[in-house]
Amino acid sequence: MSKARSRAAARLAVTDLQHKYGDRPVIEGLTFTLSAGQAIALVGPNGAGKTTVLKCIVGSAEPAAGKILLDGLPIDERAETVRRDVATLLDDLDFFPDLTAAEHLDLLARAHGNAEPEDLVDTLLDDIGLLPAADQLPGSLSSGQRRRLALATALVRPRKLMVLDEPEARLDVGGVQWLSDRLIEEKKSGTSILFASHDPALVEAVADSVVTLTPLP
Amino acid sequence: MSAAEGPVVFDPDDFGAIPTSRALRQWMRTTRRRHADRSFWQVFEDAYLVIFTLAILGATGGNVVHHLNTNAASCTSFTCGELSVWTPWIVVPLLLATTLRVLLSVGPVSASQATGFWLLATPVNRAALLRPTYRLVMGVVAVVGFVASAIIWALLGSRFVDVLEVSALIGVLLVCVGTVTVWAQQTAGRSRWALRVADLLLVAAVIPAVALALQRRSVQGADTFSNVVVASTSVGSQSYPTIGRFADHPVTSGPALLVSAEQTRLLVILVVAVVLCVALVVVTSRTLDKLTRTTVIAGGELLAGLAGAASSLDISMLADVVSGRHWRLKGRVRSRRGRGSRGSALVQREFLRILRWPRRLVIGFALLVVPYAVSGAGFDVLVPIAAGFAGFVAVRPLMDGLRSVCRSTGLVRALGMDLRELRVIMAVVPAGFAALWSLLASPAIGNGPATFAVAAGMLAGAVRQASARPPSYSGPLVASPMGAIPPGLFSQPMRGFDLLLLCLAPVLLGISSTWVLAVPTFVLAIMFAVRPKTA
Numbered sequence: 001m002s003k004a005r006s007r008a009a010a011r012l013a014v015t016d017l018q019h020k021y022g023d024r025p026v027i028e029g030l031t032f033t034l035s036a037g038q039a040i041a042l043v044g045p046n047g048a049g050k051t052t053v054l055k056c057i058v059g060s061a062e063p064a065a066g067k068i069l070l071d072g073l074p075i076d077e078r079a080e081t082v083r084r085d086v087a088t089l090l091d092d093l094d095f096f097p098d099l100t101a102a103e104h105l106d107l108l109a110r111a112h113g114n115a116e117p118e119d120l121v122d123t124l125l126d127d128i129g130l131l132p133a134a135d136q137l138p139g140s141l142s143s144g145q146r147r148r149l150a151l152a153t154a155l156v157r158p159r160k161l162m163v164l165d166e167p168e169a170r171l172d173v174g175g176v177q178w179l180s181d182r183l184i185e186e187k188k189s190g191t192s193i194l195f196a197s198h199d200p201a202l203v204e205a206v207a208d209s210v211v212t213l214t215p216l217p
Numbered sequence: 218m219s220a221a222e223g224p225v226v227f228d229p230d231d232f233g234a235i236p237t238s239r240a241l242r243q244w245m246r247t248t249r250r251r252h253a254d255r256s257f258w259q260v261f262e263d264a265y266l267v268i269f270t271l272a273i274l275g276a277t278g279g280n281v282v283h284h285l286n287t288n289a290a291s292c293t294s295f296t297c298g299e300l301s302v303w304t305p306w307i308v309v310p311l312l313l314a315t316t317l318r319v320l321l322s323v324g325p326v327s328a329s330q331a332t333g334f335w336l337l338a339t340p341v342n343r344a345a346l347l348r349p350t351y352r353l354v355m356g357v358v359a360v361v362g363f364v365a366s367a368i369i370w371a372l373l374g375s376r377f378v379d380v381l382e383v384s385a386l387i388g389v390l391l392v393c394v395g396t397v398t399v400w401a402q403q404t405a406g407r408s409r410w411a412l413r414v415a416d417l418l419l420v421a422a423v424i425p426a427v428a429l430a431l432q433r434r435s436v437q438g439a440d441t442f443s444n445v446v447v448a449s450t451s452v453g454s455q456s457y458p459t460i461g462r463f464a465d466h467p468v469t470s471g472p473a474l475l476v477s478a479e480q481t482r483l484l485v486i487l488v489v490a491v492v493l494c495v496a497l498v499v500v501t502s503r504t505l506d507k508l509t510r511t512t513v514i515a516g517g518e519l520l521a522g523l524a525g526a527a528s529s530l531d532i533s534m535l536a537d538v539v540s541g542r543h544w545r546l547k548g549r550v551r552s553r554r555g556r557g558s559r560g561s562a563l564v565q566r567e568f569l570r571i572l573r574w575p576r577r578l579v580i581g582f583a584l585l586v587v588p589y590a591v592s593g594a595g596f597d598v599l600v601p602i603a604a605g606f607a608g609f610v611a612v613r614p615l616m617d618g619l620r621s622v623c624r625s626t627g628l629v630r631a632l633g634m635d636l637r638e639l640r641v642i643m644a645v646v647p648a649g650f651a652a653l654w655s656l657l658a659s660p661a662i663g664n665g666p667a668t669f670a671v672a673a674g675m676l677a678g679a680v681r682q683a684s685a686r687p688p689s690y691s692g693p694l695v696a697s698p699m700g701a702i703p704p705g706l707f708s709q710p711m712r713g714f715d716l717l718l719l720c721l722a723p724v725l726l727g728i729s730s731t732w733v734l735a736v737p738t739f740v741l742a743i744m745f746a747v748r749p750k751t752a
Contacts, residue, residue, distance in 0.1 A: 058630065060626060077630070078635060080635075083630065083633045083634065083635070084633055086630075087631075088627065088630050088631070090627055091627075092625060092626050092627040093625060093627030093628060093631065094621065094624060094625035094627065094628055095621075095628070096570070096617075096618060096621045096628075097540065097541050097544040097545075097617070097621070098540075098544050098570055098573055098574070098617065099566070099570065100549075100550060100552040101552075102552040103552050103553065103555070103566070106552075106554060106555050107555055107562060107563070107566050107632075108631055108632060110555050110557065110558045110559070110562030110563075110566075111558075111559060111562060111563060111632045111633055111634065112559075112633050113558050113559055114558060115557060115558040115562075118554060134552055135549050135550060135551060135552050136548065136549050137544050137545070137547060137548060137549065137550065139541065139544050139545035139548070140545065140547075140548035140549060153631045154631075157631070157633065
């Protein structure tokens with residue numbers, strides 16, 4: 001397959017990405033492509049810039065240089081297609097303090113155009129182990145339950161690309177196994193996944209390619 | 218014991234008698250002094266600055282109050298008479314209810330998480346550990362109660378002796394309420410009862426306010442005399458003589474004044490008040506060991522959150538702390554399914570969310586009494602501004618949803634909408650409330666355009682405040698005597714009120730109805746068109 005055709009087929013194409021915090025470069029010359037149904041894991045020690053790459057892709061951080069294309073178009077978080085197609089799980093997700101876990105999922109599904117999300121929400125709550133906590137408000141959920149709810153928010157909506165920052169964080173062993181199975185299913189259904197992780201087992205099970213980042217001097 | 222000798226083994230002989238609270242506090246003071254990073258001179262400078270600022274503010278404020286007292290005392294109009302009759306009946310229950318609610322929110326006895334973890338878990342006498350905090354809280358209650366009631370009664374034109382007497386009595390009353398809250402803090406059931414009493418007191422404050430509003434309406438209905446004419450001929454059988462003022466009773470007139478019966482009575486009241494306060498505080502401070510660690514730390518956490526929000530001068534964040542605590546304590550509610558999809562689903566969810574905390578709606582509608590009371594008191598020119606501020610206070614708590622999305626970019630992404638779009642959608646239900654509220658207040662406000670300006674002002678102001686970003690310390694900072702601060706920190710408290718005033722400006726300036734309608738329309742259009750910045 002030629003390089004040009006490969007780019008055209010890529011769901012996400014990152015070319016020569018650079019980012020700096022002040023004068024300090026964090027990412028330099030990062031290039032990779034992610035196709036439909038493929039998963040790429042970003043690995044590396046703390047401070048290597050994994051989260052920064054994800055933030056640049058979802059538009060939370062401005063790259064110093066480089067191109068990020070989604071389905072061949074420059075990614076812009078204000079564009080409706082990006083908001084519709086990219087499901088994210090970063091550390092900037094907060095919840096409505098007065099909505100229950102079930103109500104969050106119900107609202108998110110409806111906001112994305114699903115007018116009858118009851119079955120989807122119930123199934124997802126059950127699947128993710130939050131059914132007993134369905135009526136709990138976020139403030140009373142444990143940190144692990146909050147993480148599961150955050151994961152569910154990425155799964156209750158339509159998506160072509162999932163951008164996940166350490167999705168395994170704060171999950172118990174069973175939770176990580178469930179996550180691994182679920183992400184593999186997502187790939188089979190054609191969703192592309194870009195995730196940062198410190199869990200070698202999860203990376204091994206889910207990722208088709210691994211991008212290793214190292215802290216810049 | 219060295220590592221080679223094996224693991225550390227518990228030996229009761231290593232431990233002596235449990236230290237007293239005083240000894241523990243003394244040890245902490247000594248340790249902290251050892252870690253102090255500021256010299257005595259620096260501390261002295263800071264203290265001097267605070268005292269000097271308070272003295273300047275006190276002198277300026279005191280002078281203003283003194284002048285207003287003189288003016289109010291010489292006022293013989295119907296308005297002044299009505300205010301002096303009705304205000305005490307509104308103020309006293311309001312002060313009591315506020316004291317009850319505020320004290321129960323913070324404890325009243327509270328401790329930081331560190332104190333709770335490291336000190337309250339030890340066998341050291343808990344009552345003795347908590348006593349200094351408790352005394353401080355009661356002292357603050359007494360002083361705030363005294364000062365607040367002194368200002369209010371002075372503004373009503375009361376004589377100096379009367380102001381002192383009333384303030385002392387109200388101060389004692391509030392300390393009594395404070396001791397009751399310590400008793401209430403000991404069990405959840407008692408707290409609930411105390412909160413119900415606070416609600417009843419709020420209702421008790423609303424009743425005279427309604428009466429004041431109706432009084433004016435009935436007088437206006439009976440005849441159309443101007444305020445001055447009504448006052449000079451007295452209303453019915455009631456007349457309002459000059460009340461008296463500070464200047465008529467100078468405090469520094471020499472010892473001769475102290476022998477008057479009135480002065481003696483004041484002295485007795487003050488002494489009894491102080492003795493009663495001290496006795497109550499001493500008696501209740503013996504029961505502090507009945508407080509659980511959870512209730513004490515909960516108040517400490519709230520105070521820490523409020524202090525953090527106050528340091529950034531962010532009113533919205535203060536409201537977030539209070540509302541966050543409310544929902545954390547609630548923990549679980551029955552989930553309700555939504556309806557529709559996309560924008561309509563969000564609007565419907567906002568409606569359900571507002572109904573979930575009905576107290577806010579009740580308080581919001583109760584605030585309708587403000588424009589009517591101001592109108593009833595005869596200050597017609599102030600009705601739109603009073604209505605605007607009361608409406609702002611009523612509608613702002615209904616914007617928690619907007620506040621949540623403006624604070625979390627992740628939530629905006631999860632909802633899959635643009636923040637500008639979300640701001641419009643999430644303002645729909647509060648806008649409906651603002652419209653209804655203004656319509657209900659329109660008889661007091663007077664005319665249609667002014668009512669529209671009030672509705673638009675309260676909505677625009679509340680939306681602007683709810684979508685405020687917290688001040689960022691990660692960007693450029695400006696040097697100030699308080700250290701480095703983000704630019705715009707000092708404009709933070711004005712956020713929201715600025716748009717409210719802008720919308721009401723044509724009404725206050727008395728310019729044509731076209732401008733009264735055009736300015737708020739323009740403000741709303743611009744505000745909803747601009748994309749808010751995210752945190």
